[in-house]
Amino acid sequence: MLSHLPILQVIVPLLAAPACLLLDRARAAWLFACMASLISVVISGLLVFQVHQFGVLSYSLGGWDAPWGIEYRIDVLSAYVLLIVSGIGALMMLAADTAIRLEIPSERQPLFYVLYLLCLAGLLGIVATGDIFNVFVFLEISSLATYALIAQGRDRRALWAAYQYLIVGTIGATFILIGIGFLYSLTGTLNMQDLANRLPALESSATAFTAFAFLMVGVCLKLALFPLHLWLPNAYAYAPSIVTAFLAATATKVAVYLLIRFHFSVFGVGFAASVLPLHSIFLVLGLVGVFVASLVAIQQPNVKRLFAYSSVAQIGYMIIGIGVGTVTGLQATLLHLFNHALMKGALFLALAAVVFRFGSADIRHFAGLGQRMPWTMAIIVIGGLSLIGVPGTVGFISKWYLVLAAFERDWWPLIIAVLLGSLLAVIYIWRLIEVAYFREGEGEVCGEAPLSLLIPTAILALANIYFGIDTRLPIYLSDSAAQMLFGGGL
Template sequence: MSLLDHFPVLVVLLPLMAAPLCVLIDRPRLAWALSLAVSWLSLAVAASLLFQVLGSGPISYRLGGWPPPWGIEYRIDLLSAYVLLIVSAIAAVVMVFAYHSVAAEIAADRIARFYAALLLVLAGLLGIVATGDAFNVFVFLEISSLASYAVISMGRDRRALHAAFQYLVMGTIGATFILIGIGFLYMMTGTLNMQDLADRLPAVSDTRTVRVGFAFLTVGIGLKLALFPLHLWLPNAYAYAPSAVTAFLAATATKVAVYVLLRFLLEIFGADFSLRAMPLDLILILLGLAGALSASLVAVFQEDIKRMLAYSSVAQIGYMVLGIGLASPTGISAAMLHLFNHALMKGALFLALGAVAYRIGSVALRDLAGLGRRMPWSMAAIVLGGLSLIGVPPTAGFVSKWYLVLGSLEQGLWPVALLILLGSLLAVVYIWKLVETAYFKEPQTAPVAVREAPLSMLIPVWILVAANLYFGLHTEISVGVARQSTVQLLGVAG
C-alpha cells in the first residue's frame, strides 16, 4: 500500500498526533508553527481525497486491514470529502489568523496547550466526517466536544467559563443521547457499520426499538446542531470564546453536526423512513422556521456583535434544517449548499470581528462607531460577509437562499418561501445596525490611534471574503457537488 491509500485515515491522524506534540514542546511559537503546518497538510490531504472521489468514486479504507462489517471502516464519499475539505480549509485559514489573535487573548504559558486542544477539535471533527462506523462517530464527537469545552473556557472573560460549563452539560447530554440511539440500532441489527446498518434497518424499521433509537439520535444530534429549542448553549459559548475559536467553531462544528444529521437521516435510516414514515419532515420545517425567525429577531437586539452573529448562526442552522425538512432533492442540496456557504460567510465575519477585537479590544456595538474609516479593510470584509449572510446576489449566500426558496416553491409551500425572505429581511436589519455604527457615527471617545489589523489577519479574512464572492459567481462547483451528493445519499437510501 502506498501512502496515498492511507489518506482517509491520515487526514484525521495528522492533527491527532500533532496535539500531544504541541503539549510536549510547550513553546507558543513552535506550537503555532506545528499547528499551522498540520492544518495545511490536512487541507492538502482532504483536497487530494476530494479529487480521488471525484475521479473514481467512494473510497473505503479498512482500519487495521479488517474487512468492513467487522472492522472499522473509513468511508469517504462525495459528501464527506466535501465536508472534510471545508473543515480543513477553515482550520488552515484560521491557524494563519490565530498567531496574533491568540497571542493577544491568551496568556503565553497556555498558548501551546491551547493549540493542542484546537488540533484535537479539528481531529475530532475530521474523524466524524471520515468514519463509516456509527460508534466511531460518537467517539470522535466526544473528542472534538471535550476539546472545544477547553478552548471555549480560555476566553478572556470569566463568563467564558460558565458558557463552557453549560455547553459541557448540554453537549454531554446530546452525545449520550446519540450513544443510546446507536445502542438501540445495534440491538436490532447487530452491526455498527453505516452501510451495513442501512442494509439491515429496513427489515426491522417497523419496531418500537428502532423508532426509539431514531428519536434519541435525532434529539442528540439536534443538541449538537443547536437546532432551535436546543440552541441555548450556543450564543454564550460563541460570544465569550477567544476570537479564533469562535471563527473556527462557528464555521465547522455545527456544520459537521448537520453532516451527521444528513448521514443518519438519509443514508442510515433512509429518507423514506425518517422523512416520510416518521413525521420528521414537518417537525424540521417548523423548527427550522421558528429557529430562523426567532434567532434573527433576537440578533437584532444584541449589543455585543459576537453574540449577534452567534444568534445569526442559530438562524442559519434553521435554514439548513428547513432544507432537509423539505425532503426533496432541491431542498437537501440547498441544505448542503448552505452548509458550505455559511462556513465561508461566518468564517469571514468572525475572523474580521477577531481583527477588530485585536485592535480595539472590544466587540460591543458602540465601540465600533466610526471604525469604517480607521479599519477600512476589516470593516469592508464585515460588510461583504454581512451581504452574503443576507443573501444579496453576487455573494455565496444568495445561491443557497435561492435554492432554498426554489425548493419550498417546488413543494407548493409558498408561505415557507415568504418566511425565508422575512428572515433575510431581519438579517438586513441587524447587519445594517453594524454598518450604520461603523460608517455613519462619529467615534465617541478621542481616537486612540487605531490602525488597520496586521496582514496575517487581513489575508485570511479576505481569502474567505473572496471565496464568498467566487462561489457566488461560479456556482457550478458548489451546486454540482451538492447535487451529486444528494443523488448519492438518496440513491443509497433507495
C-alpha cells in the same frame, strides 16, 4: 500513500496535537500546527479528486474488512464536508498566532494549539468514519477539546459558557450513545453501511424507532437547532475570538452532516414517515428558529452575540432545506454548509481583528470603524451582504436553491418566509453599517489589525464573492451528494 489518505486525514492532526506540547515556544507550536492543518487541506483536496475519479473510498483498519472491522468510508458527501472543515481549520490556524496574542497568555498558547488540533481531528474523524460507534468517539474528542477551548476566554463568563455547553453537550452525547446501543442490540453491527442494509427489514421495530428518536434529538442538541440552542450564544460570545470563528464555521456544519447521514443514509429517507411527520417538524422548527433568532439578534449590544444568534437562524435555513424533502431542498442545505462556513468564518475573523484592537466586540467600538479600520469593516460588509443573500455573494446561491426547492413543491408561504428572514438580517447588518459609517468614533484613531490576521480574513471575504459568481465546485459536489442520498447510497 494515496490509498492511506482516509486515515491520514484524521491521523495527521491527531498526532500533531500532543507533539505541540513538546515545543517550548508558542510560535514554534503555532508553526507546527499550521503545517499539520495545511497537510489536512491537501489530503481533503486529494480525497475529493479521488472520489470524483473512482467513486466511494473504503479503508479498513487493522486488516479487518467491514463490517467486522472499523472502516473509514469516504463518499462525495464526506469528501465535501472534509474539504470545508479542513479548509476553514487551516485558515483559522494561519490567523491564530495574532488573534490569541492578547486573549491567551503565552505560556498557555501551546496548550491552545493542542486543543485546536484535537478538535479538528475529532471533527474530521466524525465525517471520515464509517463506524457509528467511532462517530461517538470522535464526537467526544472534539467536544472535550471544544469545552476547554471555550474556557480559554479572558472573560470569567467563558467558564460558565463552557460549563453550560458541557452539560448540554453531555446530554446530547448520551442520547446519541443510547441510540447507538439500541441499534447494536437490534442489528448486531456498528458499521453504517451494514446498518443501512439491515434496517429496512426491521423498520416496523419499536427499538429501531426509539434509536432513531434518540439519535435525532442528540444530534439536534449538538447542532443548536431551535429551541435546543441555548448553549450557543454564550459559547460564541465569551470564547476566544479565533475559537468562535472556528466553531461557527465548522462544528455546527459537522453536526448537520451527522443529521443528514443518519437520516438519509443509515435509516433511509422514508424511515420515520409512517409514525412521525419529521419533515414537517423540521420545517416548523427551522422557520421558528429563523425568525426568533433573527429578532433576538437585532437587539444584541455585543456583536459576537449578534452573529451567534444569526448562526442559529442560519441553522434554521439548513433544517428547512431538509424539511422540504426533495433533492433540491437537500442540495440547498448542503450548499449552505459550504457558504455559511465562508460567511461566518469571514465575519468572526473580522470581529477577531476588532477585538485585537479594542479588547471587545461591543457595538460601541464600531463607531467610526469605517474610517478607523476600513478594510476590516469592508470585510464585515461583504460577510453581511452574503448573510442577507445579496446577488453576487454565496448567500444568494443558498437562498436561491432554497426558494427553488419551495417553488418545486408550490410552497409560496415558505418562499415569502425565506424573503422575510432575509429582511430581518438586513436590519441587524444595517445596525453595524450605520454605527461604523455614520457615527463618529471616540478616542485615538487606530489602524488595521496585523496582516497575519487580516489576510486570512480577506481570503474568506473574497471567497464569499468568488463562489457567489463561480459556483461550479459547490454546486457539483452538493448536487452529487444530494442525488446519492436520495438514491439510497452510502
